Every structure is written in C-alpha cells, then in structure tokens.
Amino acid sequence: MSPRDAPPSAAKPQSAAPDQGPMRSVKGGAVLGELHGPAFTHVAPQSMPLPVLIAVPHAGRVYPSETLAQMRDIELSQLRLEDRFVDLLGVEIAKATGTGLMVAHAPRAMLDLNRADDDVDWEMVEGPGRRTTKPEPVLTGTNRRARSGLGLVPRRLPGFGEIWRQRLARDELDGRIDRIHRPYHTYLARELERIRDEWGAALLIDLHSMPPLRRQSGQEKAPTFVLGDRFGASCHNSLISRAFRFLDQQGHSVSHNRPYSGGYVLDRHASPPRGLHAMQVEVCRSAYLDDRLDEPTKALKPLAQMLAVLVRELGAETARLGASGQLQQAAE
Secondary structure, eight states: OOTTTSOOGGGOGGGSOTTSSSEEEEEESOSSSGGGOOSEEEEEESSOSSSEEEEEOSOOOOOOHHHHHHBSSHHHHHHHHSOTTHHHHHHHHHHHHOOEEEEEOSOTTTOOTTSOTTOOOGGGEESOSSOTTSOOOOOOHHHHHIIIIISSSOOEETTTEEOBSSOEEHHHHHHHIIIIIHHHHHHHHHHHHHHHHHHSOEEEEEEEEEOOOOOOTTOSSOOSEEEEOTTTTSSOHHHHHHHHHHHHHTTOOEEESSSOOOOHHHHHHOBGGGTEEEEEEEEEGGGTBOTTSOSBOTTHHHHHHHHHHHHHHHHHHHHHHHHHHHHHHHHO
8 A cells, every 4th residue: 555545644633632640542433444443533531521522523634545536636625625634733733721622533535524325416427326225316406516527426626627548347436435525424423422421512523634725805905714514503602603703813713604504414414493503614725735735834833822722611511511501401
C-alpha cells in the first residue's frame, strides 16, 4: 500500500485524551476488508467532562488499491475531496477537552457520510438502479445535487470533470453502504443518545474543512469559519450565538449557514426538542495547512487550542440546557 493507503498514526484517535483517565475505544465498519481496517474509530473518556461528541466524516484517507486504480487523477481527487487533516485538529481538541471523538477512516471518494444512502447518481452505477426492498426516491434538491456529481459517491469535480475511469458496480455500492455508511450512522446515533441520557442534552460538532472562500460584498475579510445549524433547526440558538460571540471576540470572520448550512448528518442526528443538538463547523484550510492546502503547519496546534476553549464553552451551555430540561420535566 502507498502511504495514503494506511491510516497515519496521528489520524487514529486512540490517544486523543491520554490524561482523561480510562478510555473507551470502539472501531466499527470496514473500509473494504481486514487489510484496510475499520471504517471509523470512536474514543472517549469513561467519564466524560462535557456532553460533546466531535465527529470528522470527511478526513478519511485509507484508500484501497482497487479504489486508487479507478481514479483518473489520484492526487487531485484526494486534495479536492478530503477535508485534509482536519481530523488532526479534532484530535488536538479532544486531547484538550476530553470530548468524545469519532473519525471516519473511509475516504469521501468511496462514500460521502454527509449524504443519505439513497442520494445516488444512478447514471454512474452499473447494474440495477435500486434495491427492490427500497421505494423509489423522491426527486428533491438532494437528488439534483447527486446528479450534479456530488452524491453519496462523488462522480465529478467542478472544473475537473469525471473522477472515475468506469462506472461503479451495483454490488460494490451496496457493500460500501453496508460496511461504511450504516455502521457509522447507527453508532453515531447511539452514542449521542447515550450522552443525552447521561447529561440531559448532547451536542454533536460535525467538524469539516473548506477551501478558502472569497470575500463577499460588505465583508472586511473572507470567513475563516462557517457555522451551520440548518437555518436554526439543528441546535438551540444559545449554542450558535455563543459560538459566534466567541469567534468574533477572537478576531475571526464567521459566516452563518452560507455557503454551508450542514447536510445529512445534521438532518439525521439533530433533534433539539429531544435534547440532541448538532452544529457543523467548517474551518478554512488555509488556517492550518500550507499554501498548497496539502500539509499541516505549525498553526494547527494554536488553532486547536483556541477551538478547545470554544468547545468547553459550548459543552457548558449544552450541560445547562440539559439540566434545565431535566428540571422542567421534574416540575411537570
């Protein structure tokens, strides 16, 4: 395997919080087979100090040789599709705060965990169009996005064209859903509910990175962060307000829901009335990567330290929401 085929030791979050006491570590799913390891790893202290789970769905870089052989331009596809090394940012935050950390090892090129499992561009699939056990998908904006090339399995890159040399076999698509997508989301839902049951509320921080944005009219500088809450649907307004206030005090330009409001992860796992809050955090890659947006720089650790303070504040606010909800239920 090439260096990118194997999960770098830094990407394995088993050592995410060595000073937090006994740890729980779970590996789930499978990238392909035993040779390529699990589709994701989750690690958390046995006794969590905050009701927060950080998830990193798009930084996976365990590429089976079969996948690499089908790519037209391996380096460009990896550079464009990966949230390059944002998992290392998550590891540093988890070390500093003791939050839970869930990192996907399966690369986005194989399957995008921020898409529904039927959000497929069926023209890129060789074989039956749909499982007979599933209903026909409704033609929504989600499916229009899939047909544009950014569905469950990305088909094309804007400005570049087709990613793959040939169509994807239907049984391979089903296998990826069964090995990667379903185990990831089943476990994520269960872990969030476990945290909620303990604290009264849980916060999912879905951590991503983004290419540098252009400065828009009226902005002094382009955003370093984009906070997504599905336009108010995925978390309590006190959480998003606290995040904006903190980042603004740190001198950062922040955008709200534009151009990224969150996707399937937030739609599936957030339910504020049930004490399940979720926020997508997009970090500009230029804030912690080199000029080519390829390798981490010395800026990564200070950035992580600053975000760790934010996570502690959001964790405290989530705990407050959980306590107030429990008190309200007791009063009723």
